[in-house]
Amino acid sequence: MxxxxxxxxxxxxxxxxxxxxxxxxxxxxxxxxxxxxxxxxxxxxxxxxxxxxxxxxxxxxxxxxxxxxxxxxxxxxxxxxVAYVMQSPNNFGTPNVFGELTVYENLLAASIGLPRDEVSRRIEEVYSLFPKLRELRDRKAKFLSGGERQMLAISLGLMKKPTxxxxxxxxxxxxxxxxxxxxxxxxxxxxxxxxxxxxxxxxxxxxxxxxxxxxxxxxxxxxxxxxxxxxxxxxxxxxxxxx
Ligand SMILES: Nc1ncnc2c1ncn2[C@@H]1O[C@H](COP(=O)(O)OP(=O)(O)OP(=O)(O)O)[C@@H](O)[C@H]1O
Ligand SMILES: [Mg+2]
Known part of the structure; x- marks a missing residue:
């Protein structure tokens, strides 16, 4: 087991x-x-x-x-x-993405502390999981649709490769x-x-x-x-x- x-x-x-x-x-x-x-x-x-x-x-x-x-x-x-993608909206009023940042900037923000080559590898990983995010990389998160925002929220959780x-x-x-x-x-x-x-x-x-x-x-x-x-x-x- x-x-x-x-x-x-x-x-x-x-x-x-x-x-x-x-x-x-x-x-x-x-x-x-x-x-x-x-x-x-x-x-x-x-x-x-x-x-x-x-x-x-x-x-x-x-x-x-x-x-x-x-x-x-x-x-x-x-x-x-542990990565936690909270229910949205939640009781704490916590947004699960950074609205004023672009998709790409959100991913960078979530990977602070990781070595540079690992950051690009992780970003490629989430782009292949959610190809739509690659197309949307320069869009501010506050303009994403509900589904797109949820893709980004999950991706942010994945940047540090949680267990x-x-x-x-x-x-x-x-x-x-x-x-x-x-x-x-x-x-x-x-x-x-x-x-x-x-x-x-x-x-x-x-x-x-x-x-x-x-x-x-x-x-x-x-x-x-x-x-x-x-x-x-x-x-x-x-x-x-x-x-
Ligand atoms: N931050 C909070 N402070 C005080 N009470 C809370 C808080 N969050 C949830 N509760 C209360 O705790 C109980 C359980 O809520 P919880 O959000 O865990 O349920 P849930 O199973 O996730 O429901 P849902 O399917 O609607 O998301 C509810 O009675 C709710 O009102
Ligand atoms: Mg709930």
Missing amino acids: SAEVLRVEKLDAGYGKFHVLFGVDLVVRQGEIVVLLGPNGAGKSTLLNAVVGMADVFGGRVVLSGRDITGKPPHEVMKMG LLMLDEPTAGLAPKLVGEFFHAIKEIRDKLGISILLVEQNARKALEIGDRAYVLVTGRIKYSGAAKELDEEKLASLFLGG
């Missing part, structure tokens, strides 16, 4: 005194795409927030590649190899035609770049097609964990309804 990239153990978390997650256990192994599903307000984003120190942890542990990172602040967790990429509803609000393209790109990120992925999605059927394992979170508790293939729509609907 592959090594664990992320282990969340008996996690209790929330914001201030507000309790959102209760005893959550979740693992992402090297090379896996793990899908996290659940109704609105279940706590999916809070779980990702807790991993990077953006939510308060009341109990339990977060372990990254064997190292305890519970409660570490976002910049430290990211330095340790774990966490994507929160990357296909929300996209045209159906584009949704397929995104799922393909996500699979490529795992297959070609070897990056393990934790994917939160509303588009359950498509996510389960590319996912290895899945978790279902309902009102802050894990109600299913197992093979993605074994989770059909009927089972999922009954879990969402509290079955």
